[in-house]
Amino acid sequence: MNVAAADWIAADWGTSNLRLWAMRRDDVLEMRSSDQGMGAMSDPGDFAKELTRLTEGWPALPVVACGMVGARQGWVEVPYRAAPCAAIPSLTPVPGDPGGRPVLIAGGVMQTKPADVMRGEETQIAGVLAARPDFDGVICLPGTHTKWVRVSAGEICHFQTVMTGEIFALLSRQSVLRHSMTERSSDARIAAFADAVDTALSRPHQAWAQLFRLRAAGLIGTQAPGAAEGALSGLLIGLDLGAARSYWLGEQVLIIGAPRLSALYASALEQQGATPVIGDADTATRAGLHAAWRNYQGQS
């Protein structure tokens, strides 16, 4: 189908990237992306410019967006709803219909005890629930800030965020450990990952002490290539699983995230006897935006 047949545009506008899909109901007609995430915008006017630039040649259709675009530093600050709340996000229009069409931004969800926030993941959860309205269990959304979300009766009940992805990026690229990171796949890497997950779950303080050893072992020549990266990843994901034990232990776990990272979380969970299922993140995002858009049209 040609993009001229599209009837709305889905947008995932995070801190680092913008991704747009020209949609006809649930079907993707065309996808475009850029690295102009919220973090690259120096002025609120930049959001409209980037949206106009990236939709050039597309019909002037309503845009439904989720992610950090709705944060305080984003285009329009959309208030958080407080959990427990329905997963399906409420939409807030950007004033003035930029580019001559409605632009609607999904609001995030907050929790006061313990303090936590999400922006974007609520939309993916709504997308999961659109396909499986009776889902009752835990959704794990690994990423820069991994979220563990208890979902029941169509609601986000409570959730927990761990900075696993961001800390992995800082340690592997900017700390002294960057000198020890080598190619990504090897048997040594896989074994080191599994060992590190176990250490981090059963002896978290020792996991903390093990970080520098990844560098030291390389300096004194006692480390197989790939092992340090596997171990770093395993230590951080293991600590994350330790912190989220009440979320996954004995629960049905659905993982929604980037394929490679989702596979690592699944492997770590399986090692602990859990039986997680992996779902597609982009499908969930688009389905959630679609559900929010239908809901908004039904209300107005």
Next chain:
Amino acid sequence: MNVAAADWIAADWGTSNLRLWAMRRDDVLEMRSSDQGMGAMSDPGDFAKELTRLTEGWPALPVVACGMVGARQGWVEVPYRAAPCAAIPSLTPVPGDPGGRPVLIAGGVMQTKPADVMRGEETQIAGVLAARPDFDGVICLPGTHTKWVRVSAGEICHFQTVMTGEIFALLSRQSVLRHSMTERSSDARIAAFADAVDTALSRPHQAWAQLFRLRAAGLIGTQAPGAAEGALSGLLIGLDLGAARSYWLGEQVLIIGAPRLSALYASALEQQGATPVIGDADTATRAGLHAAWRNYQGQS
């Protein structure tokens, strides 16, 4: 006393800084420093140039240096000695007597099980032992990479490194938590530090989950100014203490490091019933270099 009366030069040449002291035996006649640490050197020849520049006007005396200047990426790679070993470092001359005077570099110490390395701290430990040859206990050297070192009978027995300072710097300056860091001293900060140390020691997985809460609490407005920085510092130092428990529990602990950081470690240890003593880091460095220099002269 005038710098003309100096008889040797002490140098602490780390990754980020170079500090020089014109010495007459144990006495400091003049101190100079620059930000030209090992990390700023793009060529091995830069080390001689920077040393010549920073000692301009000083007599051409022997220079005794410790720190990353002796690392693989340093001026001359000085091999590690294997612990257990005498604390007093062996010195390796830079070939060709750059600037027309001997330049001697102290070697670091390695450990194979578990893998660990130090460069510079062995010199500070030798300095402590020069003043107190009978010291039997643990020396904690907090910093970018905090070291816990078991010392007995003049020897470095075993040690453990945790990346506490480096991780604090990355999280407080480059992660999403940077938005939550505020001024450094407040009652809220002190209380948050103490609570976080307790959490990290008794529930390390929960400490891991608490990191993102420092940001979330700021976003939803439930956090006192200063509390996030105190909590971050307390979580990381508490995890460090948890990993090093066998080092400090029931032991005599001497802390050698920057004053503010040493005070934080002392406070965290006192909270756990330990009675640490704080010593001066620069005094220890110079005394260790002096001990190594006298030892070297006695050998040659």
